[in-house]
Amino acid sequence: MRTRQNFIAFKTILFKEMVRFTRIWVQTILPPAITMVLYFIIFGNLIGPRIGEMGGFDYMEYIVPGLIMMSIITSSYANVVSSFYSAKFQCSVEEVLVAPVPHYVILLGYTLGGVARGLIVGALVTLVSLFFTDLYIHNLFITAAVVVLTSVAFALGGFINAIFAKSFDDISIVPTFVLTPLTYLGGVFYSINLLPEFWQKASLVNPILYMVNAFRYGILGVSDINVGIAFVIIGLFVCILFSIGIYLLHKGVGLRT
Amino acid sequence: MNAISIRNLEKVYPGDGEVYALKGIDLEVEEGDFFGLLGPNGAGKSTAIGIICSLVNKTAGKVMVFDHDLDTARVLVKACIGLVPQEFNFNVFEKIKHIVVNQAGYYGLERRLAYERAEHYLKKLGLWGKRNVQARLLSGGMKRRLMIARALVHEPRLLILDEPTAGVDIELRRSMWEFLREINASGTTIILTTHYLEEAESLCRNLAIIDNGRIVQDTSMKNLIAQLDRETFVLDLAKPIGILPEAPGCVLRKIDDRTLEVDVSKEQVINEIFTCLSAKGIEVLSMRNKTNRLEELFLGLVKTDDSMPSTVKAHAH
Ligand SMILES: Nc1ncnc2c1ncn2[C@@H]1O[C@H](COP(=O)(O)OP(=O)(O)OP(=O)(O)O)[C@@H](O)[C@H]1O
Ligand SMILES: [Mg+2]
Numbered sequence: 292m293r294t295r296q297n298f299i300a301f302k303t304i305l306f307k308e309m310v311r312f313t314r315i316w317v318q319t320i321l322p323p324a325i326t327m328v329l330y331f332i333i334f335g336n337l338i339g340p341r342i343g344e345m346g347g348f349d350y351m352e353y354i355v356p357g358l359i360m361m362s363i364i365t366s367s368y369a370n371v372v373s374s375f376y377s378a379k380f381q382c383s384v385e386e387v388l389v390a391p392v393p394h395y396v397i398l399l400g401y402t403l404g405g406v407a408r409g410l411i412v413g414a415l416v417t418l419v420s421l422f423f424t425d426l427y428i429h430n431l432f433i434t435a436a437v438v439v440l441t442s443v444a445f446a447l448g449g450f451i452n453a454i455f456a457k458s459f460d461d462i463s464i465v466p467t468f469v470l471t472p473l474t475y476l477g478g479v480f481y482s483i484n485l486l487p488e489f490w491q492k493a494s495l496v497n498p499i500l501y502m503v504n505a506f507r508y509g510i511l512g513v514s515d516i517n518v519g520i521a522f523v524i525i526g527l528f529v530c531i532l533f534s535i536g537i538y539l540l541h542k543g544v545g546l547r548t
Numbered sequence: 549m550n551a552i553s554i555r556n557l558e559k560v561y562p563g564d565g566e567v568y569a570l571k572g573i574d575l576e577v578e579e580g581d582f583f584g585l586l587g588p589n590g591a592g593k594s595t596a597i598g599i600i601c602s603l604v605n606k607t608a609g610k611v612m613v614f615d616h617d618l619d620t621a622r623v624l625v626k627a628c629i630g631l632v633p634q635e636f637n638f639n640v641f642e643k644i645k646h647i648v649v650n651q652a653g654y655y656g657l658e659r660r661l662a663y664e665r666a667e668h669y670l671k672k673l674g675l676w677g678k679r680n681v682q683a684r685l686l687s688g689g690m691k692r693r694l695m696i697a698r699a700l701v702h703e704p705r706l707l708i709l710d711e712p713t714a715g716v717d718i719e720l721r722r723s724m725w726e727f728l729r730e731i732n733a734s735g736t737t738i739i740l741t742t743h744y745l746e747e748a749e750s751l752c753r754n755l756a757i758i759d760n761g762r763i764v765q766d767t768s769m770k771n772l773i774a775q776l777d778r779e780t781f782v783l784d785l786a787k788p789i790g791i792l793p794e795a796p797g798c799v800l801r802k803i804d805d806r807t808l809e810v811d812v813s814k815e816q817v818i819n820e821i822f823t824c825l826s827a828k829g830i831e832v833l834s835m836r837n838k839t840n841r842l843e844e845l846f847l848g849l850v851k852t853d854d855s856m857p858s859t860v861k862a863h864a865h
Contacts, residue, residue, distance in 0.1 A: 295656065296655070297656070299656050299657065300654050300656060302653070304653075304654075306650075307646070310642075377639075378639065382633075382637035383638050383639040385603055385633065385637045386637070386647075386650070386654060386698075387654055389601045389602060389631050390654035391622075391627045543605060547603060
């Protein structure tokens with residue numbers, strides 16, 4: 292069949308995405324690194340020692356996994372939402388739409404483009420964190436799996452956001468009003484065991500909680516929730532978002548009149 | 549085989565002011581043809597092209613491209629077509645060579661072949677020297693040529709160009725025509741829309757005129773030109789004249805003291821008019837066509853559309 296052609300088309304989209312974010316690395320790669328340095332200095336070095344231990348670790352050690360995860364989430368999402376929206380805006384998305392590229396290839400290409408940026412930023416932030424704390428990885432497989440799955444999930448989310456977006460404002464609404472609050476409330480800075488019972492329960496509907504905790508388990512070996520359950524939930528999340536993305540492309544929402 | 553065969557194609561753009569853009573058009577374009585799709589602004593040309601190229605969803609009707617049905621074999625249809633759209637639609641921050649090479653990639657061409665083809669077509673279109681430049685730095689004419697190179701990189705059997713020469717200077721337009729003729733001669737079917745009738749006359753073998761979502765004429769260029777049965781000439785006179793002279797067999801009009809207009813039917817010998825004028829002592833300095841004959845005919849065919857004057861009026865207020 293056209294497997295070979297589809298693979299070439301996929302590589303082309305992925306390559307184009309990587310060229311894009313490396314060309315504008317000052318906007319795409321550098322900012323999260325700078326933000327993280329600030330977080331490490333303020334929460335880790337200055338405030339951290341007064342907080343003491345959390346989950347049996349230095350506060351600094353405790354928040355590093357969450358902060359890495361936070362930058363991966365933001366970068367993956369931002370890459371796809373801004374790249375795909377501007378492709379729509381400039382109509383250059385038509386280049387792919389007129390070509391015999393199946394919808395799943397378009398979706399995978401853009402998604403993995405976002406994952407690529409997420410991973411590069413994640414690696415950079417991890418590197419930066421080594422200046423502030425030591426990092427031992429408890430379980431490499433779990434760590435890597437969570438990182439990739441989370442990145443995929445949010446890249447897909449960015450894609451769906453871009454499909455619905457009708458203006459440049461629309462691409463910052465979700466990151467500002469949904470993503471950031473959920474990330475902050477997702478246990479990046481604290482263990483949910485500190486919360487009153489009601490809020491502990493409420494936190495469980497926040498998908499980012501599972502991602503941050505599974506990742507923290509991978510690195511530190513501690514988690515507020517069962518890691519198996521966390522994986523099931525993240526996996527489910529990816530599947531649902533992927534299906535929505537395919538459905539929207541199929542319907543041509545925001546792309547074909 | 550037909551490159552394109554369209555049956556009863558309809559398009560309604562939904563929304564508040566629903567637009568009935570195509571009201572059931574039938575169209576056939578033979579393989580190897582150079583086909584012109586003409587019509588006034590808003591006639592539905594780009595809509596029809598958009599449907600053929602999977603950028604617009606049709607409301608009803610059937611579209612076949614090289615015997616592949618758009619509804620059941622969309623991938624095969626897409627693989628046959630190269631599109632040069634009316635509006636610029638590339639990422640302006642991308643480099644020229646990447647735009648062309650990536651397009652080849654979307655069509656499944658290996659990277660190496662993609663680079664070879666990109667080089668070939670960029671050279672052909674005089675853009676090779678600009679290959680490492682971002683697209684936003686090109687002039688309007690260069691951007692048009694970039695889109696042509698991009699549409700050809702997978703060497704489609706059917707090339708569709710939506711107003712490819714809009715905003716292109718005369719010299720460049722001629723060389724583009726030459727290039728398109730070459731492409732057509734090598735076996736590629738071409739469909740082209742244009743507002744320049746001279747362009748259609750010079751390039752197209754067959755054409756359809758579409759007006760207000762309907763095909764009002766579908767014929768060969770030869771036939772269309774054969775329909776031109778009358779021409780109007782403008783005569784510039786050496787000396788001012790007083791009263792309009794009589795000339796048997798033709799209609800003379802006085803525009804001013806030194807200018808006459810004359811309608812000549814196709815069978816009429818022009819000498820007769822001059823003989824008649826000489827006899828009355830009128831000397832003609834020069835003679836020219838009043839307007840492009842084809843333009844007159846075109847306007848005659850599409851003048852049923854009365855929406856234009858009202859919108860123009862609305863703008864005048
Ligand atoms: N996306 C759209 N949504 C709503 N109406 C549209 C859309 N695109 C085109 N139309 C309408 O459909 C009709 C046909 O437009 P189309 O672009 O096909 O004309 P055209 O023949 O290409 O004109 P032109 O020569 O100006 O390019 C017009 O009335 C136009 O306003
Ligand atoms: Mg048009």
